[in-house]
Amino acid sequence: MKDMESFIDELSARPCHRNCGLAQLFFTWMGGAALYIAAVLFLYLTPRPDLLGKLLSDRPFEIEILSLIAIIFSTALAACAAAYPDAQQKRFVFFLPLLSFAIFIWTMFLAWLTSAPPPLPAWHEMNCTLCITLLSLPPALFLAWQIRRMASVRPRLAAVNALLAAFAIGALALRLSEPTNSIPHLAQFHYLPMLAVAAIGVLIGQKLFRW
Amino acid sequence: MRAAQSGDQRAYAELLRLSAGMLRPYLFKFLRSSAEVDDVVQEILLSIHRARHTYDGGRPFRPWLFAIARFRLKDHLRKVYRDGLRGAADLSEIEEIIPAPENKNVTEPSETGEYVKEAVAALPPKQAMILKLMYEDGLTAAETAKRLGMGLSAVKVAAHRAYKVLRKKLAVSDEQ
Secondary structure, three states: OOOHHHHHHHHHHOOOOOOOOHHHHHHHHHHHHHHHHHHHHHHHOOOOOOHHHHHHHOHHHHHHHHHHHHHHHHHHHHHHHOOOOOHHHHHHHHHHHHHHHHHHHHHHHHHHHHOOOOOOOHHHHHHHHHHHHHHHHHHHHHHHHHHHOOOOOOHHHHHHHHHHHHHHHHHHHHHOOOOOOOHHHHHHHHHOHHHHHHHHHHHHHHHHOOO | OHHHHOOOHHHHHHHHHHHHHHHHHHHHOOOOOHHHHHHHHHHHHHHHHHHHHHOOOOOOHHHHHHHHHHHHHHHHHHHHHHHHHHHHHOOOHHHHHOOOOOOOOOOOHHHHHHHHHHHHHOOOHHHHHHHHHHHHOOOOHHHHHHHHOOOHHHHHHHHHHHHHHHHHHHHHHHHO
16 A cells, blocks of 8 residues: 555545535436336326326325325435435434335225225236336436445445335336226235345345445 | 535645544554554545545534445455455465475475474364364365354354464474
8 A cells, every 4th residue: 555645645636526415316316207207107108097086086096106206205315315425314314215115005005905806817917017127227227326426335225225216116107007906916016026126225235336 | 524525635635634543543443453554544535535525514524434434444344354264265275385394305294294283283172173174184164164063154264263373383483
């Protein structure tokens, strides 16, 4: 290693990057995510025919959509916060995803108690998981790219939240498009894969956000 | 740090010096030698430099600095531990490192064997047993761990330590 003084002189002579705050990072991604959902919903998929009616009159559906949006917000915020070294100073941010997931699970449970729709054909089921996964790839890559430019000292936490945020975007886009109301199907093929996504985040986090 | 972020090189150099001063006592709690501390301090300063755009001027500097320091220290310790295990795994190196005493033919196995046996006997009993099983009986680290009822990592670490002590002893006796 070089002599400490010359090392410090060399470092201090290097140019400085522009400062990037948490708000900037978060709102850039959320803005991109909102545009992406709108683009996917109106240009690639089509909104479900009963969407407006359900949003205005179906309370469980409204709460499900709102809690999915809350999951996107909270996990994206947690992922962005985890991209900063002093993330422990904003510890409350990391509890927000737990809260939004608790609300979401409770909503799904209530909806399951009150619904009894006909079963779906088998081919449809894995299609949904695949479609959500594909839809979630662009936002996941964008967020991962943003976080890699920062300096995460909690790479696993950042990766889990980033992947969950991206997957929730895919799930929301498909939920607004697909006219399915089978809660077991939604739970099994739309939302439970989130557990696998979180596990992937744990596995790849350290490698993905190495700096 | 705010001055440094706005491009003041002198303030930045001063900040790095102060940071190095704060980091040294902290790192000495975990690392053995002064050279190792210096290496890690430099790694941390480099990380501070790479991450300085993530510092929020409205928040205290120390938590930000020490979060990076802890992260890099953990990285360093993980690397040291991993390298230690890798060294332990290459126990066959002993054969190459054991010096053949001068004026003695290396093809005299009985004398070389005696030479090593004495050094091994002077080791702590567990380390000696591990070396005996791995070196003389030819067991793998996993088999040795199973035989002694120890964890695989514990066997590798003990073997590595024994190997280091042995190497030192043999080198000293060779000089004499």
